Each structure stands twice: as structure tokens, then as C-alpha cells.
Amino acid sequence: MATRREFLKGAVRGTLATTAVLTGASAITPVEARETHARPAEALGLLYDATLCIGCKACMAACKVANDNPPEFNTSEHLWDTPLDTTGHTFNIIKAYRNGTMATKDVAENGFAFMKFSCLHCADPSCVSACPVSAMTKDPVTGVVGYNPDKCIGCRYCVAACPFGIPKYQYDDPFGRIGKCELCRHRHSKGHYSACAEVCPTGATLFGRTADLLAEAKRRLALKPGEVTQYPRGRLKSVAEQQGQADKRWRAEPDQTYEGKVGTYVQRVYGEHEYGGTQVLKLSAVPFERVGMPNLPPHSSAATSETIQHSLYGGLLMPLAVLGALTVIAKRNVKTDDDSPQQGGES
Amino acid sequence: MSSLHQTAPVGGPLVNKTTAIAAALVALMTAILLYRFVFGLGSVTNLSDGYPWGIWIVIDVVIGSAFACGGFSVAMLVYIFNRGEYHPLVRPALLASLLGYTLAGAGVIFDLGRWWNVWNMFWPWSVNPNSVMFEVAVCITAYIVVMWIEFSPVFLEKLGLRDLKRKLNRVLFFIIALGILLPMMHQSSLGTLWVVLGEQVHPLWQTPLVPALFLFTAIIMGYAVVLFESCLASSAYRREIEMSLLAPLAKVMLGVVLVYIGLRFADLVWRGVLPLALQFNRESLLFWLEMVCFIAPFGLIGSALQRQNPARLFVAGILLMLGGSLLRFNGFLMGYHTGDGFTYFPSLAEILVTSGMFATEVLVYILVTRRFPVLPRAESQS
Numbered sequence: 253m254a255t256r257r258e259f260l261k262g263a264v265r266g267t268l269a270t271t272a273v274l275t276g277a278s279a280i281t282p283v284e285a286r287e288t289h290a291r292p293a294e295a296l297g298l299l300y301d302a303t304l305c306i307g308c309k310a311c312m313a314a315c316k317v318a319n320d321n322p323p324e325f326n327t328s329e330h331l332w333d334t335p336l337d338t339t340g341h342t343f344n345i346i347k348a349y350r351n352g353t354m355a356t357k358d359v360a361e362n363g364f365a366f367m368k369f370s371c372l373h374c375a376d377p378s379c380v381s382a383c384p385v386s387a388m389t390k391d392p393v394t395g396v397v398g399y400n401p402d403k404c405i406g407c408r409y410c411v412a413a414c415p416f417g418i419p420k421y422q423y424d425d426p427f428g429r430i431g432k433c434e435l436c437r438h439r440h441s442k443g444h445y446s447a448c449a450e451v452c453p454t455g456a457t458l459f460g461r462t463a464d465l466l467a468e469a470k471r472r473l474a475l476k477p478g479e480v481t482q483y484p485r486g487r488l489k490s491v492a493e494q495q496g497q498a499d500k501r502w503r504a505e506p507d508q509t510y511e512g513k514v515g516t517y518v519q520r521v522y523g524e525h526e527y528g529g530t531q532v533l534k535l536s537a538v539p540f541e542r543v544g545m546p547n548l549p550p551h552s553s554a555a556t557s558e559t560i561q562h563s564l565y566g567g568l569l570m571p572l573a574v575l576g577a578l579t580v581i582a583k584r585n586v587k588t589d590d591d592s593p594q595q596g597g598e599s
Numbered sequence: 600m601s602s603l604h605q606t607a608p609v610g611g612p613l614v615n616k617t618t619a620i621a622a623a624l625v626a627l628m629t630a631i632l633l634y635r636f637v638f639g640l641g642s643v644t645n646l647s648d649g650y651p652w653g654i655w656i657v658i659d660v661v662i663g664s665a666f667a668c669g670g671f672s673v674a675m676l677v678y679i680f681n682r683g684e685y686h687p688l689v690r691p692a693l694l695a696s697l698l699g700y701t702l703a704g705a706g707v708i709f710d711l712g713r714w715w716n717v718w719n720m721f722w723p724w725s726v727n728p729n730s731v732m733f734e735v736a737v738c739i740t741a742y743i744v745v746m747w748i749e750f751s752p753v754f755l756e757k758l759g760l761r762d763l764k765r766k767l768n769r770v771l772f773f774i775i776a777l778g779i780l781l782p783m784m785h786q787s788s789l790g791t792l793w794v795v796l797g798e799q800v801h802p803l804w805q806t807p808l809v810p811a812l813f814l815f816t817a818i819i820m821g822y823a824v825v826l827f828e829s830c831l832a833s834s835a836y837r838r839e840i841e842m843s844l845l846a847p848l849a850k851v852m853l854g855v856v857l858v859y860i861g862l863r864f865a866d867l868v869w870r871g872v873l874p875l876a877l878q879f880n881r882e883s884l885l886f887w888l889e890m891v892c893f894i895a896p897f898g899l900i901g902s903a904l905q906r907q908n909p910a911r912l913f914v915a916g917i918l919l920m921l922g923g924s925l926l927r928f929n930g931f932l933m934g935y936h937t938g939d940g941f942t943y944f945p946s947l948a949e950i951l952v953t954s955g956m957f958a959t960e961v962l963v964y965i966l967v968t969r970r971f972p973v974l975p976r977a978e979s980q981s
Contacts, residue, residue: 337940339648378795384733385719385726403719406712408651409732413795417938420648421712423641428712527797544938546798553797558729560791560807564784565734571784578776582678586772 286559288528288552289376291462295395296435297373297531298449299465301472302543303358303515304456304483305366307346311448311457315344315370318436318447337369340422340431344370344448349543358515358537365536367543368457370448371418371433372523372530373397374552379410379419381554387430388419395462395531396437401429415527415546415553443503445487452485455508460488462531469521469533475514483512527552606690606753607976609836609969617835621962628955631948632709640712643948649941650932652710654949657931659706659956661789662924664739665813665820667699669828670746671782672821676851678775685844687975690753691832692825694973697746698960704743706956707736731791738785745778753971786817793930801934802872803886808862809930815859816923819893822852823923826916830909832968838977846906849915853896856919860893885929892922 316323316333321341323333335342347369352362359365377397379388387404390397399419410419410430422428436446444450449459458465468488475481485508493499516537523530526548534545541547564570635643646653669692677685708714719725720736727733748767755764767774790813793800806812826845833840867873876886896915900906932943945953968974 337648378797381729382732382795383727384730384736385716385722387719387725401713403716403725404713405716405719406714407707407710407732408712409730409792411648411651412799412935412937413797415797415799417648421640421651423644423646423712424639425641426637426639428639428641546938548798553795554729556797556807557731557791557795560794560810561729561731561734561788564787564810571780574783575776575780578679578779579773581681582776582779583772585678585681585683586775 286555286562288550288555291375291529291531292391292393292395293463294393295373295375295462295531296445297395297460297462297465297533298370298435298446299458299460299469299488300368300532300534301456301458301469301515302366302368302534302536302538303517304454304512305346305368306454306456307348307366308453309346310451310453311368312342312344312346314447314451315433316342318439319343321431338418338420338432340420340424340428343431343433344368347544349538360538360542363538365538365543366456367536367545368448368534369416369418369544370532371397371435372416372532373433373435374527374530376528376552376554378413378415378527378552378554381557382409382413384409391437394435394437394440396435397432398434398437399430399432404430406430413553415548440501443501445502450486454512455483455485455510458484458488459486461490462533464488464490465533466521466524469524469535472514472535473517473519473521477514477516479514480511481514482509484509525550528555605976606687606972606974608972609838609974609977611836611969613966613969618962618965621958621965624951624955624958625962628952628958631952631955635709635948640710643946643952645943645946645949647941647943649937650935650943652931653943654945654953655706655710657928658924658953660703660710661927661931663699663706663956664703664789665786665817665923665927666824666920667696667703668782668786668817668821669693669824670696670749670821671779672818673825674775675779675818676848678772679779685848687841688825688829688844688848690750690973691828691968692821693746693750694753694964694967695824695828695960697743697750698963700739700743700746702956702960704739709952731788731795735785735788735792738781738788742778742781742785745774745781748774749778753973757971782817783814787811787814789813789927790930793935796935799935799937800930801875801882801936802870803867803875803882804926804930804934806866806870808866811862812859812866812926815855815862816926819852819855819859819919820923822848822855823916823919826852826912827920830913830916832974833909836968836974838974840909841975842907842909845909845912846903849900849906849912850903852919853900856893856896860890863890863893882929882934885925885933889922889925889929892918892925 324335324339324341326334326336335345338345346366349365349367351360354364356363357365373395377390380390380397384407385403385405387400388397388410406421406428408421411421419430419432421430436444445459449457465488486505487502490499518536518539520540522534522540522545523532528550536543631643640646644653673685673688673692676682677689708717711717720733752764752767787810790809794807794809826849829841829845867876876883895918899911899915905911
């Protein structure tokens with residue numbers, strides 16, 4: 253029989269050793285907080301200006317064609333594509349905000365407005381951090397968040413993680429994939445940019461470098477409501493291009509800029525700072541939280557999650573140290589309860 | 600020297616009412632799963648993009664693996680804190696853990712939308728070390744292997760492979776150490792899983808301290824399951840309850856619960872969200888329901904005299920299993936809000952599969968304990 257004293261000695265020693273090793277390990281493990289990532293310098297994205305959107309949904313149709321997605325029906329007659337939200341087969345949707353009499357466009361009370369929902373291509377995407385098999389990746393140059401179905405295991409951690417509810421799974425299919433906007437990256441090599449921006453008749457959805465798009469958004473916010481200004485359509489040319497330097501990546505297009513009246517903007521570029529910023533930016537006349545865009549802090553949850561993981565498991569230092577301590581203690585304690593008599597006290 | 604701890608098969612019939620019902624539930628589950636693999640997840644589940652994870656993940660995997668922490672909790676007590684007197688509890692607890700984890704691992708596959716790609720989880724060119732799920736998956740897989748090795752002496756004894764058993768005994772201390780480290784790692788990380796979900800998880804559950812909360816509750820649930828199972832096995836097999844072991848074990852367990860409750864409230868105060876628990880809404884009610892499960896056992900088995908009552912130990916065990924389950928259920932489902940327009944209640948098929956998972960565990964536990972030396976040899980039997 254082990255005496256009480258022996259037990260106490262063992263327990264105290266065990267606890268002390270474990271604590272000492274844990275403390276030692278945390279001291280040598282570099283517990284550096286992982287900072288929230290910023291957008292790559294040449295990040296590509298979209299600028300959606302809700303005050304210019306007329307709700308024609310041409311972008312939705314073009315998106316379906318470009319991504320080879322089937323129509324989805326929510327009416328009794330299956331005549332038109334009528335998705336109610338982004339789904340595994342609908343990567344882009346225009347939703348209407350409606351309030352009271354809906355008399356005036358872009359007014360919060362008794363008004364209506366539009367909002368585009370599609371992947372925002374976060375600077376520090378939760379889906380990329382969550383994905384265990386690197387099926388969701390962020391392009392280091394363009395910053396496009398892309399999906400690889402050949403790696404994806406269908407765990408749907410990305411679906412749960414995204415604060416915008418963007419990656420969606422195709423539950424109706426035994427071989428279902430994750431569906432989300434990839435900024436039409438498969439069309440880039442042919443000189444085409446995002447289909448939604450290509451077809452937008454009013455320039456409400458504009459494609460370009462996020463840095464240029466952010467400058468354009470801020471230019472609009474600085475204008476007086478009702479003032480007349482120039483609105484580009486399709487692809488926003490960079491400063492260098494405007495000075496005559498062609499960007500060979502994209503097909504040549506005629507200039508489609510037109511004159512329009514400035515809307516009554518909320519003084520905020522959505523996506524400038526949220527979770528470290530997004531590459532798709534939005535302007536609206538109705539407060540963003542009312543049109544379905546969540547209020548997010550500038551610090552990404554991916555950074556919080558990875559800081560915890562790497563503090564505990566960085567270089568496997570802490571687990572190995574704990575394992576060492578446990579092994580030493582277990583070796584001493586296992587001997588005494590070996591139940592094969594011929595083993596004796598040794599081994 | 601501690602005395603030799605004898606284990607022996609319980610014996611008795613393999614076919615009875617309990618095993619027949621369990622087998623029927625297993626058959627039902629198999630049929631539903633067959634349908635699911637042919638027609639897709641949407642054909643049998645109520646999952647949606649607002650609730651991509653349902654009870655197959657939250658109950659079968661997250662809660663199921665925490666219920667399976669008995670082996671780890673008891674092994675830690677016996678081999679790390681050198682309390683050899685609890686040794687008779689190791690084998691039955693380890694068997695339950697082995698079954699629980701193996702089923703949790705299988706449960707993941709049932710839920711994976713693209714299960715044929717699962718090898719990427721271990722493929723060096725695919726893995727993402729930043730992903731919490733990657734760490735969880737690798738650790739759980741390793742732990743299942745480790746537990747099978749830990750438990751293999753039972754089969755080796757039965758098969759008469761004494762040489763192999765002796766060789767294994769020489770390195771068993773290392774296997775045991777691994778078997779304590781790995782669950783510490785992945786049980787805490789199962790909680791870290793919801794950190795990246797950010798603002799979508801209610802502040803009463805979303806905290807950077809969640810790995811510690813999960814680790815403590817996993818240990819607590821481990822002891823609670825041992826109390827629950829020992830009482831149940833004794834009553835079902837008409838054996839004497841090992842009160843001399845369970846009563847002091849319950850005291851150890853209460854100590855861990857005390858530390859946990861302190862940690863839980865300290866975290867809420869430190870983050871300044873304790874007022875959210877004092878509002879009257881769904882989240883605060885769920886929070887207090889969860890906390891009551893941790894606090895009530897002190898009234899039930901707080902004194903040494905109360906701990907001599909098997910019924911009280913049994914109920915306290917159930918309450919703590921429930922408390923730990925609610926922490927997991929609340930964070931992943933009830934306190935998770937991804938946007939308006941989504942609701943989730945499990946389909947009948949989902950519930951039947953979850954029932955089938957638990958039935959499998961009961962069935963295999965009965966079959967193994969009746970035929971293999973797992974439970975302590977009964978001293979006196981009526």
C-alpha cells in the first residue's frame with residue numbers, strides 16, 4: 253500500500269514538474285501576437301456604390317453565366333432565376349432594403365435602397381485561416397480569396413467562420429462544393445475582369461485596384477450631394493493608365509465615363525477598416541447596419557485565433573516540453589502497478 | 600507496492616433487451632447514413648448555410664469526445680498524480696474513451712461534404728497549421744491510435760500473447776504520457792474552434808480563454824462520466840458499486856469544478872460582459888442553466904456523507920456532463936448567430952443518427968465487458 257505521505261510527495265512533485273516545464277516552455281515560446289494582415293499592395297477588388305445601383309440585377313445574371321451556375325427558383329412558375337440569398341449556386345445577389353411607404357430611393361425612413369452581397373475578399377480572411385487543408389487561399393499578389401474543390405473536405409468551417417456569411421455549401425448534391433465569388437479570377441488570363449462590373453450599366457459596381465477604388469470612394473464622399481460629377485463604368489483605370497500607360501492585363505475598352513448627380517452618402521467607406529480591410533468596398537446612403545452589413549472591429553478574428561494557436565503550439569515547443577514532463581512522471585508511476593508478476597520492480 | 604488489480608470478463612448473455620434495442624438503433628443509423636452518402640447532406644439533415652454545423656458535429660463529435668475524456672482524466676490521476684488506488688477505474692474508463700473517440704472520428708466523416716478528400720488533412724502540401732481544425736484533427740487521430748495501443752493489453756491477455764504484452768509494457772509509460780498530452784491539446788482546441796467565428800458567437804461564450812474553459816470542463820466531464828458509468832454498470836451487472844473509489848474521486852472532481860467556476864466568472868468580469876448575464880433573454884437564461892449544472896453538485900455531494908450516496912453521485916455526474924455539454928452546445932449553436940433568416944432544429948434523421956452513435960457505444964461496451972477482462976473482478980456476487 254502506498255502511504256499517504258508517498259502519495260502527497262508524488263502528487264506535489266508531479267504538479268511542480270509540470271508547472272515548471274509549462275512556465276519554461278511559455279518563456280521560450282515566442283508569444284508574439286499575430287497582427288491583422290493588411291491588403292496586398294496590388295490587391296484587386298470592387299467598389300459598389302449603392303446610390304448608383306438601379307437594381308436591374310444584370311450583375312447577377314452575368315455572374316451566373318461567368319461561373320456556370322444554374323438558376324434557382326423561389327416562385328411558383330420557374331421562369332426566372334430568383335435566389336433569395338447567396339447560395340452554393342449564387343455567388344452574387346442584389347437585395348432591396350424597404351422601409352415604410354418606400355417613396356424615395358436611398359432614404360432610410362419611408363425609402364428603399366439596394367445592396368450587393370458577394371465575397372468581400374478580406375485582407376485577413378477568416379475562411380482562409382479556418383480551412384484545415386488550404387482549399388481556401390488568398391493570392392499573395394491580387395489578394396483574391398480562391399477556392400480549390402480538389403482539396404476541400406467539405407467540413408464547412410469556412411461557412412461558419414465568415415462574418416459576412418459568404419462561402420456556401422451545396423447541400424443538395426452528394427458531391428457538393430463550396431460556392432463563392434472568386435472575383436472571376438478564371439477570366440483574368442483572357443483579359444476579362446469581374447463579370448458583374450463588366451455588365452453594370454451605371455458603374456454601381458466598378459472593378460479595379462483596391463487602392464484606386466478607395467481613392468475614388470473618398471473622392472465621392474468629399475463631393476456635395478446633388479453636385480454633378482464624372483462616374484466611370486466597368487473598370488476603374490489606375491492613375492498611371494489615366495496618364496497614358498496601358499495596363500496590358502486587361503482588354504482595351506472604350507471609355508464609358510458619364511456624368512451623374514452625387515448621392516447623399518453616409519460618410520463611411522465600408523471595407524476600409526473592417527477586420528483589417530476588405531478588397532471589395534461599398535458606399536451607401538442608408539446606414540450600413542440597416543442594409544445588412546455587420547459592424548466589425550479593425551482587428552480580425554483570424555489574428556486572434558492564430559495568436560492563440562501559435563502561442564500554444566508554435567514550433568511544438570510547449571507540447572514537447574509537457575510530453576517530456578509527463579513521460580518522466582508516468583515512467584516513475586507506471587512501474588508500481590505493472591500486473592505481470594515476472595516483471596518485478598525493474599524494466 | 601500497490602496491490603494487484605484484478606480484472607475479469609463479466610460473462611453472461613450477449614443478446615438481451617438492451618443489446619437488441621441498441622442493435623436496432625445501429626441498423627437504423629446505418630440505413631440513414633447510406634442514404635446520406637448517396638443523396639447528399641441536404642437529403643437527411645436540416646443543415647443550412649446559417650447553421651453549417653448541426654448535432655452531428657456539436658453532439659456526436661464535440662460533446663461525444665468530451666464524454667470520452669474519462670480515460671484521460673483517470674489516467675492523469677493515476678499516472679501523473681500517482682494515485683494508484685484509482686487503478687481499477689482505468690480500464691473501464693479507457694474502454695469508454697476508446698469507443699467515444701473512435702465514434703467521434705467516424706462522426707466527422709459522416710458530416711464531411713467532400714469526405715473522399717479527407718487525406719488532405721494529413722498531406723504535408725495541403726495542411727494549414729494556422730487552422731484550429733487541422734490541429735484538432737491531427738491530435739484526435741493520433742489519440743485514437745494511442746488509445747488502441749493503451750487498451751491492447753486487454754486483447755493481448757485474452758489472446759494469450761504474453762510476449763507482445765511484455766514488450767508493450769516496457770514503453771507503456773510513454774504511450775500513457777502521450778495519451779494525456781493529446782487530449783489536453785485537442786480538447787482545448789475544440790473550444791478554440793469558435794474563436795475565428797468572431798462576433799457571430801455571443802460574448803458570454805466568445806472569449807480568448809475558451810481553450811482553458813474547454814480543457815477544464817473536459818476533465819470534469821471525464822470524472823463525471825466515470826461516476827455515471829460506474830453506477831450504471833454496477834446496477835446493470837448487479838455488482839457492488841466501488842464507493843471507496845468513487846467518493847474520493849467525486850471530491851477531486853468538485854475541486855476542479857471550483858477552479859472552473861472561478862475561471863469562468865473571472866473571464867466574464869475581466870472582459871466586462873458580466874452584465875449581459877444579468878439581462879433577461881435567451882442567451883442569459885441558457886448561460887445560467889449551464890452554470891447551475893456546475894454549481895448544483897456542491898449542494899448534492901458537497902459533504903463527505905453525501906458522497907457516500909451512490910444516487911447522489913450519479914445525479915451529480917449527470918449534471919456535470921450536462922453542464923459541459925451546454926457550454927459546447929451554447930457556443931456552437933444557441934449563441935451562434937450568423938445573420939437573420941436562419942433557424943435550425945435537427946431533423947428526425949439527424950436525431951436517429953446521433954442516437955445510433957450512442958447506441959453503438961453502449962452495444963460495444965456491453966459486448967466487450969462481458970467477454971474481455973475490463974471491469975474489476977467482482978468480489979462477492981449474489
